[in-house]
Amino acid sequence: MKKWLSLVIIFSILLLSGCSLLIQAAQTTKPEQTKPQSKKTEPLKPWQKIKPEDFRAATTPEGMVKEGPGKYAGYDYDAAALQSELAKLPNGLSTDQLYNQLIYYLAENYKPIVDKLDHFDTSFEIRNKTPDDLRVHAPDAKKLNVAILLDASGSMAGKIDGKTKMEQAKEAIGRFASQLPDGTTVSLRVYGHKGTNQAKDKAMSCKSSEVVYPSGAYDATRFQQALGRFRPAGWTPLAKAIRDAQSDLVANNGPNTENIVYIVSDGIETCGGDPVAAAQSLHQSNIHAVVNIIGFDVDNAGQKALQAVADAGGGEFSTAQDQQELEMYLEQQYTQMWLAWTNWGNTNWIDVNNQYNAKWQRLQLIAGFSGSQFANKLQTERQHLESALSFLDRKNKLQDGQYSDLSSKISDRYNALEAYRQQRYDELDQILTEKRDKLQAFIEQKQQEMQKKYE
Known part of the structure; x- marks a missing residue:
């Protein structure tokens, strides 16, 4: 009996302990706290800021375009709800009071349209640049910087049609330099013009690289004198001449300057240099010079070697078998430049016109006479008011x-807003036309100016 009573007491203690723990757990466990979500408040519409009886309609179009939207404007238009509001109006209201009520309820929201007009993009740009692969300075370039390198190694003494290659090269280069555009700086450097092409003179000849016409404006007398100062003599230090050409170009380098190197050579490097690396270094330098090479009476192996040099210099390689072909190549440089400017002018003139058409169509969509966003809102407002x-x-x-007085007020409002629409449209249309014409005139002038230089 005592044993049974002891078990009952123990069980009761355990049961009470468990209940106590459950109560304690319930007391210590707090319900999950949820932050009240803040309601995003929409900005008050004009009709919500003022009582209908206190509203005063604007008297100028600048004010009219700012006073909407009315309570039943746009997508909120509800004829039945509006009529219910109007039916509650007291009798005997003045014409102005009734007009104010109508505008309070039915003024359209012109502000988004006016904002589009206020921020309408009237700018045009020249989007098509002169092709880089034609080696022509960009339309806004201020200076063309040309360095001519002439191979004066002994092999240039070889004759073609009774004249040495050197004589023919000098005549072609002289003609080329005389036709450079006004404002161009030009330099003439010769290499391999000292010693002989014998082994005993190799060291001296491979060091020979000299500017005979320092970088500057073209002067016919001085340039011809420079061409007469040397004759074909030694080896071919082509890599050294290319490296040295950088100093010729740097002297007149600056913003918006196109640096071009023309090399006339009848053979490959014979002094152990690396003309490919030299051309690549010059092209990738901060002056970004382009290296063009004219192979003058060069064999197949020489052509491949010189092609690699031109490729590394970001330029082109051409061959000429005689003076006529050499002059033809140099003339083609002008033809390419002339064609590039012709294409630049024609393409950009048309593109500016396309830009104008796109902007004019957008202006029509926003504020044109018929079917535009502005005209549609204006027509809708008038219909609802009437x-x-x-x-x-x-x-x-x-x-x-x-009735007659209110009808006149509605018409006056419509006419004032219509005149405002027309004025804003005309202003932007005029700006677009003037800017288009001005830029197209600039393009035509630039095109003609550059074509004349390269004729």
Whole structure:
């Protein structure tokens, strides 16, 4: 009996302990706290900021475009709800009071459209640049910087049609330099012009690289004198000449300067240098010079070697078998430049016109006479106002003469806003036209100027 009573007591203690723990757990466990979500408040519409009886309609178009949207404007238009509001109006209101009520309820929201007009992009740009692969300075370039390197190694003494290659090269280069555009700086460097092409003179000849016409404006007398100062003599230090050409170009390098190197050579490097590396280094330097090579009476192996040099210099390689072909190549440089400017002018003139058409069509969509966003809102507002006026008349809310007076006010508002639309449209249309014409005139002038230089 005592044993049974002891078990009952123990069980009771355990049961009470468990209940106590459950109560404690329930007391210590707090319900999950949730932060109240803040409601995003929409900005008040104009009609929500003022009572209908206190509203005063604007009298100028600048004010009219700012006073909407009315309570039943745009997508909120509800004829039945509007008529319910109008039916509650007291009798005997003045014409101005009734007009204010109508505008309070039905003024359209012109502000988004006006904002588009205020921020309408009237700018045009020249989007098509002169092709880089033609080696022509860009339209806004201020200076063309040309370095001519002439191979004066002994092999240039070889004759073609009774004249040495050197004589023919000098005549072609002289003609080329004389036709450079005004403002161009030009330099003439010769290499391999000292010693002989014998082994005993190799060391001296491979060090020979000299500027005979320092970088500057072209002067016919001085340039011809420079061409007469040397004769074909030694080896071919082509890599050294290319490296040295950088100093010739740097002297007149600056913003918007196109640096071009023309090399006339009848053979490959014979002094152990690396003309490919030299051309690549010059092209990738901060002056970004382009290296063009004219192979003058060069064999197949020489052509491949010189082609690699031109490729590394970001330029082109051409061959000439005689003076006529050499002059033809140099003439083609002008033809390419002339064609590039012709294409630049024609392409950009048309592109500016396309830009104008796209902007004009957007202007039509926003504020054109018929079917535009502005015109549609204006027409909708007038129809709703006239419909509301007819309802007031049917409900006998109008006194003698008020229908005519209110109809006139509605027409005056429409005409004022229509004149405002037309004015804003005309202003932007005029700006677009003037800017288009000005840029196209600039393009034509630049095109003709550059074509004349390269004729």
